[in-house]
Amino acid sequence: MKQPCMLVAALAVASAASFVSGGASAQSNISIYGVADAGVAYASNQNGNANTYLRSGSLSASKIGFEGAEALGGDLRALFLLESGFELDSGAQSASGALFNRQAYVGLQSRAYGAVTAGRQYTPYYLLVGSLASSNVLTGATGAHPGDIDGLDTTVRVNNALTYSSPVWRGVQGSAQYGFGEAAGGNAAGSSFSAAVKYSASPAEFALGYLRLRNGRDGTGWSANASGSFGISAINRGYASAESIQFIAASARYTMGKWMVGANASNVQYQAGSRSAFRDTAIFNTAGVISSYQLTPQWFLSAGYSDTRATSANGVSDRARYRQLSFEQHYALSKRTAIYLIEARQLAHGQTLGEGVGIVDAVASVGDSQNGTPSSNGRQTVLLVGLKHAF
Numbered sequence: 001m002k003q004p005c006m007l008v009a010a011l012a013v014a015s016a017a018s019f020v021s022g023g024a025s026a027q028s029n030i031s032i033y034g035v036a037d038a039g040v041a042y043a044s045n046q047n048g049n050a051n052t053y054l055r056s057g058s059l060s061a062s063k064i065g066f067e068g069a070e071a072l073g074g075d076l077r078a079l080f081l082l083e084s085g086f087e088l089d090s091g092a093q094s095a096s097g098a099l100f101n102r103q104a105y106v107g108l109q110s111r112a113y114g115a116v117t118a119g120r121q122y123t124p125y126y127l128l129v130g131s132l133a134s135s136n137v138l139t140g141a142t143g144a145h146p147g148d149i150d151g152l153d154t155t156v157r158v159n160n161a162l163t164y165s166s167p168v169w170r171g172v173q174g175s176a177q178y179g180f181g182e183a184a185g186g187n188a189a190g191s192s193f194s195a196a197v198k199y200s201a202s203p204a205e206f207a208l209g210y211l212r213l214r215n216g217r218d219g220t221g222w223s224a225n226a227s228g229s230f231g232i233s234a235i236n237r238g239y240a241s242a243e244s245i246q247f248i249a250a251s252a253r254y255t256m257g258k259w260m261v262g263a264n265a266s267n268v269q270y271q272a273g274s275r276s277a278f279r280d281t282a283i284f285n286t287a288g289v290i291s292s293y294q295l296t297p298q299w300f301l302s303a304g305y306s307d308t309r310a311t312s313a314n315g316v317s318d319r320a321r322y323r324q325l326s327f328e329q330h331y332a333l334s335k336r337t338a339i340y341l342i343e344a345r346q347l348a349h350g351q352t353l354g355e356g357v358g359i360v361d362a363v364a365s366v367g368d369s370q371n372g373t374p375s376s377n378g379r380q381t382v383l384l385v386g387l388k389h390a391f
Contacts, residue, residue, distance in 0.1 A: 034064035038088045039386020048376035056088035058141045058384045059340045063102055080106040114166040121161045124175035125247060126152065128196035129209035132251035133264045134290045134304040138328050141369035142344035142382055145286050145306045146322040147233030148368035150266035151247055155231035155368060158192050171201045179227030183217060190216035192228035203255045211247040233365045234374035238353030239282050243273025258294040278353055280313040300330040310352060320350040320362035342384040349378055
């Protein structure tokens with residue numbers, strides 16, 4: 001009961017502060033924003049059965065946020081952001097036990113020298129590379145690479161993070177982040193590091209990024225005390241006890257009038273340690289293409305295809321392969337409200353490592369919407385129709 005009360009209190013404080021700051025000074029401001037998104041989903045196979053259900057955040061995650069900045073004089077300003085995700089179909093928080101589960105940070109920013117922020121944050125890997133990848137064009141629910149294996153959707157967030165982001169210079173921006181493990185006597189355990197660079201020169205954009213997550217010392221799977229978390233699905237569940245995970249990805253886009261075409265590639269390595277339930281480094285390579293077309297001012301169409309292949313490791317000779325095709329049709333009723341249709345199909349072949357059960361047949365898990373409800377076989381189709389309102 002405490003967390004809903006805290007959220008109501010935060011809303012009241014933010015609203016009052018916004019009123020006071022607006023009347024007292026033109027140099028500072030606080031704003032409230034968010035998204036309410038709900039739709040009807042159909043999955044052809046969830047653990048062996050078809051399912052039709054109401055789903056929150058299929059096009060954009062349902063959330064509420066508080067954002068503020070204050071001019072400190074000269075080129076310097078203070079800033080903060082608090083963002084909480086919620087499930088519109090039930091009213092529950094997206095992550096129990098964390099009020100501002102999506103983002104929570106404070107920092108200083110200069111147009112000339114860049115920004116330094118501290119708190120729970122997205123990684124430079126996601127912000128710069130993921131912004132050009134499939135889930136930013138298609139929804140991550142069905143457009144993210146299978147199981148969000150490469151973290152290019154918003155699954156990866158880092159606690160205890162200190163981030164520097166440079167200003168844009170001749171189209172180039174860079175960013176680096178360190179997530180403290182905060183373990184006495186061994187800060188490396190549970191720590192993380194990410195760096196990325198992005199170049200934008202219309203009509204082309206390119207980005208390259210790196211992310212490394214280290215496991216904590218407690219537990220047999222991925223430690224809840226590690227600074228960084230990641231999406232766990234049937235695709236990588238057998239490697240959740242990794243000592244560390246390394247992500248490398250690149251993405252590019254080219255815009256021609258109403259058309260956009262893009263490509264992306266990633267390499268993810270699950271590295272074994274003394275506590276890991278597997279012995280050999282497991283590698284997943286993904287290649288993908290995306291395209292979109294602004295048919296009319298209201299209609300926006302997009303499509304994407306990805307191919308994910310695992311390497312042979314840990315006794316697996318028939319290595320897993322996942323191919324996914326996704327489509328989205330988006331109709332804007334206004335600047336803030338839209339209806340949408342989403343379709344995706346994934347095929348899985350080969351074998352992978354299961355959690356505590358050895359080698360298993362690979363099963364389909366579309367995007368990151370089915371991470372907890374994979375197919376019982378190598379095929380899964382997901383269809384969605386919904387309504388999104390931004391405020």
